[in-house]
Amino acid sequence: MNAPLPARRHHLITLESTAWDQVLADLEPASHAYQCLRRWHAKGWPLVVSRQPGELSSGQLQVGIPLPTDWGRQRLSLIIPHALSLTWGGFPPAHEAQTLLPVFLAQDWLSLCQQLQAQGCKAQIYGSYGWELITGQGYVREGSDLDLMLPVQSATQADLLVKVLNEAGDIKGLPRLDGELLFPNDDAIAWREWQQWRSGASSKVMIKRTDGLRIQAHSDWSEHTSTLESSHAT
Template sequence: MIAQLPARRHHLITLDSTAWDQVLADLEPSSHTYQCLCGWQAQGWPLVVSRQPGELRSGQLQVGIPLSTDWGRQRLSLIIPQTRSLAWGSFPPAHEAQTLLPVSLAQNWLSLCQHMQTHGCTAQVYGSYGWELITGQGYIREGSDLDLLLPVQSATQADRLVQLLSVASELPGLPRLDGELLFPDDAAIAWREWQQWRSGASRKVMIKRTHGLRIQSHSDWPEHTPTVESSHAA
C-alpha cells in the first residue's frame, strides 16, 4: 500500500527500515525508549497517526506507540518523516474483538456488529482491545473500555448507531463501550458526547480533527458533510 497524503487520525502506518533508522538515530541505545522501539520494529507492528501539532515542519508526521503492560504502559510520541515508503493500514474490524470477550458475550457482540453493518457502518476496534488484537500483547485490564471507531456519512446515521450502542451498553458483563463517530470531513466526536449533545443534555460538544480541535456550542449539524479524500489506498 502506498501512502497518499495527508494522513488522518487513527490511521496505522508501518515504517520501512530507512524511516526507522531516522527515528532511532537520536536516541541513546541503552535507553528504555530505544529498546522498546527496537522491539516494536522487530515485530513489524504499526504506529498510529495522532493529532498533529501546529509546529511540525513540512514533511513531518506525529505518530504514537502505546506500549503494553510488559513494556510499562507508556505512550511514546514520535516525529517521523512523511514519505511515500510508508505502508498504511486500519485498526481491526470490530467483530474480531469477539476473541477477547467472554464466550457468553460472543453472540451478542457479533449481533451488535452485524446491526452496525446493517446501518452502513463497518466499525473498527482501537484502544486496549485494538492493540491487543494487533500485537498479541497484554493491553486489556479490568475496567478497560472497548473503544470503537464508527465511520458515518450523516447525522441521521450517527443517531441510529448511537441508539444501538446505548442499548448494547446495558448488556451485563460487556466492557464499557466508548469511541468516536468519524465523519467524512475528518470531524470526530465521542459517541457518548454526541448522544448528550443531540438530546439536549449538553450544550456543547468537542470536535476533534487531525489538525486541531474545537468546541461547538450551537446545535446545528449538517446532515451531510464534505468528504475529505482518503489518505491511503489499499
C-alpha cells in the same frame, strides 16, 4: 513504495527501514524507549497517526506507539518523515474483539456488530482491545473500555448508531463501550458526547480533528450537522 494516503488520526502506518534508522539514531541506545522501539520495529507492528501539532514542518508526521503492560504501559510519541512511511491500514474490524471477550458474550457481541453493519457502519476496534488484537501483547485490563471507531456519513446515521450502542449497554458483562463517530470531513466526536449534544442535555461538544480541537456550541449544532450532511453529498 506506494504513495502515502493523506494522514488522519487513527491511521496505522509502517515505516521504511531508513525512517526507523533516523528515529533510533536520535535516542540513547541504553534507554528504555530505544529498546522498546527496536523490539517494535523487529515485530513489524504499525504506528498510529495522532493529532498533528501546528509547529510541524511540511513533510513531518507525528505518530504514537502505546506500549503494552509488560513493556511499561506508556505512550511514545515520534516525529517521522512522511515520505518514508508506508500506509499499513486500519484497526481491526469490530467483530474480531470477540476473541478477547468471555465466551458467553460472543453471540451478543457479534449481534451488536451486525446491527452496526446494518446501519451502514463498518466499525473498528482501537484502544486497548485494538492493540491487543494487532500485537498479541497484553493491553486489556479489568475495567478497560471497549473503544469503537464508527465511520459515519451523516448526522442521521450517527443518531441511529448511538441508539444501537445505548441498547447494547443492557448486555450483562459487556465492557463499557466508548469511542468516536468519524465524519467524512475529519470531524470526530465521542459518541456519548454526541448523544448528549444532540438531545440538548449538553450545551457544547468537543470536536477532534487531525489538525487540532475545537468546541462546538449547542446553539450552532443545526448549522454544523447540515454542513456534515452537505460534505457527504459533495
